[in-house]
Amino acid sequence: MSDAKALVAGHWQWSGWLTPKGRVIALFALLKIDEENVWLLLQDADPAEFAARLRKFLFRSKTAIAVREDLHAIGSFATGAARGAALAIDADEVELDMSGAAGARTLRLSASATIPDADAEALARWTAFDLAHGLPRLPASQSEQWTPQQLSLDRLRAYSVKKGCYPGQEIVARTHFLGQAKRGLVLLESERPLAPGAQVEHEGKALGSIVSAVQAESRTLALAVLPLDAPTAALHADGAALRALALSEGLAR
Incomplete structure (x- = not known):
């Protein structure tokens, strides 16, 4: 969706792959290591299947x-050497600044670092940070x-309405320029x-649906696709009361 050239x-920047109908197949971080090498850091999609489809x-x-x-990939809630969209590249390690408000x-991609034991609580916290931003x-x-x-991928600057020649571009651009x-x-x-x-739901009427959800620190955070003018009070999903929160800024690259 964005221009690697x-x-x-x-x-690096956020980007994604769309169907011809303009639907998001997967989101990823697009890293331009040098003029000859570009990496796609997938958030959720299976890399082997994704690569096979791209070929x-x-x-x-x-x-x-x-x-x-x-x-x-090794994540930490700390400041690293990378800043903003600039990568920190050192031999066989690449570091991304994934900070926000x-x-x-920091996310470090390494072929030699000692891999820490899996930490479900830390992973849930990482995902909650993503959703909150x-x-x-x-x-x-x-x-x-x-x-x-x-x-709302415009918040992350994850797509372009001017660059052509990507699947779904015509639908994305038409929706943008016609204000639809x-x-x-x-x-x-x-x-x-x-x-x-x-x-x-709001007062028994369906407004939209949940896209992402994670349980972290005795609460659940979720992202839902709703009408832009949807009410923010008295919302429910599967009988659970929901409270609307403001999205945090600072994760755009």
Whole structure:
């Protein structure tokens, strides 16, 4: 959805892949390591399946698409060497600044670092940080369901309405220039578990549905696609009361 050619080497941005109908298949961070190498850091999609689908579009024999099985992603809630959209590249390690208004956060991609034990609580906190800043996490059930506008990806500068030649571009641009976007993301909080796909209701009327959800620190955070003029009080999903929160800024790159 965004232009890799316009991306400066040593920098990264949010991007994604759309169906011809303008629905988001997957979101990812697009890293331009140098003039010859571009990495796609997938948030949720299966990398092997994603790579196989991309290879169908290869027309140049000198271009190769491969899954980096040797790399590991290590996140920390701390300030690192990277700043903003600039990558910190050192030998076999690449670092991204994934901070936002809620605090510092760093993601390190390494082929040599010692991998810490899995920490479900830390992973849930990381996902909650994403959702709080308006970065949807798309499980398989939500793939190919939503347009970039419905996912409010303009907040992350994750798509372009001027660059042509990507699947779904015509629909995305038409929606933008004709002002037809009527839905967007709303951040919700609940004391009960929530699941992607659950309907969000107001006074018994369905308004939209939940796209992403995570339980973290005795509460559930969720992102839902709702009408832009939807009420923010007296919302429910699966019988659970919901409270609308303001989305945090600072995760755009």
